[in-house]
Amino acid sequence: MSCLSLQLGLLLAASALSPIAAQAQEICAADLNGNGDAADPGETASCLATQSGTWQCPLQQALCTVTVTGTYACPLGDQFACEVPASGGEPTCSPNPCQDAAATPIVEEPPISDPGVPADGAVDANGNCTANIEIFSGRAMRCRPPGLLDTFQNCCKDKGKIVKDGMGSSIGSIGTKIAVAKAVFTGMKAAFTAFKAGATAGEAAGAGAHAMIAGIDPTSIAISLAVNFIFEVLLAGCDQEDMETGMLRGSGMCHEVGTYCTASVLGICIQKARGHCCFNTKLGRIIQEQGRPQLKVFNTVGWGTPKAPYCRGFTPEEFQALDFSKMDLSEYYADIEARTQGQLQIDMKDRIDAYMQAIGK
Structure with missing residues (x-):
C-alpha cells in the first residue's frame, strides 16, 4: 500500500481551518484502485488526531476487536496500532500510516x-x-x-x-x-x-x-x-x-x-x-x-x-x-x-x- 503525507492546507485550500486543524501537518494517501498512483478522488485524506497524541489515516480504517485477554487488536494485522480517536469512541486502526509533512516535499x-x-x-x-x-x-x-x-x-x-x-x-x-x-x-x-x-x-x-x-x-x-x-x-x-x-x-x-x-x-x-x-x-x-x-x-x-x-x-x-x-x-x-x-x-x-x-x- 502506497502512503504519503502532505501539507493539510493544500487539501483544504478553499476551507476555513479550525485552530486544531490548522496545526495538522499530516495527511495520508493510498492507491485504492490499484492503478499505481494516489491521484484519484478519495485516495488522499487528512489524518485524524488520536487521544495518544498520534495521527491515524481514515483511509481503509477499521474498528479494532476485543481479544480473549480483554485487549484490542487490529483485524487488518497486528502491525497496525489501535488508537482511540481524539473525539472519543471505539479504538480504530488503519493500514495507511501518516508521515511528517515537512519531510515529504511535493x-x-x-x-x-x-x-x-x-x-x-x-x-x-x-x-x-x-x-x-x-x-x-x-x-x-x-x-x-x-x-x-x-x-x-x-x-x-x-x-x-x-x-x-x-x-x-x-x-x-x-x-x-x-x-x-x-x-x-x-x-x-x-x-x-x-x-x-x-x-x-x-x-x-x-x-x-x-x-x-x-x-x-x-x-x-x-x-x-x-x-x-x-x-x-x-x-x-x-x-x-x-x-x-x-x-x-x-x-x-x-x-x-x-x-x-x-x-x-x-x-x-x-x-x-x-x-x-x-x-x-x-x-x-x-x-x-x-x-x-x-x-x-x-x-x-x-x-x-x-x-x-x-x-x-x-x-x-x-x-x-x-x-x-x-x-x-x-x-x-x-x-x-x-x-x-x-x-x-x-x-x-x-x-x-x-x-x-x-x-x-
Whole structure:
C-alpha cells in the first residue's frame, strides 16, 4: 500500500481551518484502485488526531476487536496500532500510516507554458519571410483533471463552444483566427492576474472577457459562456493554463495526447494532467489529426508525449503533399450546416452586445 503525507492546507485550500486543524501537518494517501498512483478522488485524506497524541489515516480504517485477554487488536494485522480517536469512541486502526509533512516535499511539474510559433516572423528587405513557415501550428498545453492540487475539481471540464470557429467574412482570415487564439491567452492571463491580486471571481471573469474581445471581432467569442467559464474555474482552483486549455478544448480546438503525472510525493503521483496540442481553429485540429498519418516524418514522433506534446505545423512542402480527398471533414461541415438563420441572428446580437461591453456602454 502506497502512503504519503502532505501539507493539510493544500487539501483544504478553499476551507476555513479550525485552530486544531490548522496545526495538522499530516495527511495520508493510498492507491485504492490499484492503478499505481494516489491521484484519484478519495485516495488522499487528512489524518485524524488520536487521544495518544498520534495521527491515524481514515483511509481503509477499521474498528479494532476485543481479544480473549480483554485487549484490542487490529483485524487488518497486528502491525497496525489501535488508537482511540481524539473525539472519543471505539479504538480504530488503519493500514495507511501518516508521515511528517515537512519531510515529504511535493515534486511538481510546472505548466507547459508553450507560447507557440509567433504569427509574424522576420522578413528581408523585400518582405519575404526568413523564418520557418508552419501551417496550422499548435501549442503544447495541459489541463488537470480532479486531484489534490486542484482541490479535486475538474479543470479539463468542457463548458461548450466558447471560441467560435468560422464566422463568415468577419473571421475569414487566418490572421484574425490567430488573433482570436491570442485573445484567449490574454483574457485568461488577465482574469487569473486579477483574481490573484484580490479581485472577486466575478470581477476577474469580467476583466478576462473584456481582454478577450479587445482588438478582435467580438463575435468570435461567446461572451456569456466565457464569463461563466472563467468564474467557475477560478473558484475551482484551476490555474491560467487550465483555464485556457479548458476553453479551447471545449471549443473543439485541442487534440488530447494523453495523461501524465504532474505532482508526486515520495514517488507516488497525487495529481495528474492531460497534455494537448491546441490549435487556432477547429479546422486546423482536424487537418492536423488526419494529415499527420499521411506524412512519414510524423511516423516516429507522432504527437510526442503527454508531458511534451509535439504540436508543430506543416511546412509548405508537407502541406502541398497532403491528399485532402482522403480526409473526413464531416465534423467541420456539420458545424457549418448546423448554423440556422436563427443562430446567425443570435451571432449578430452577440456582435452588438459584445461591442457595447467592450466600449463600456
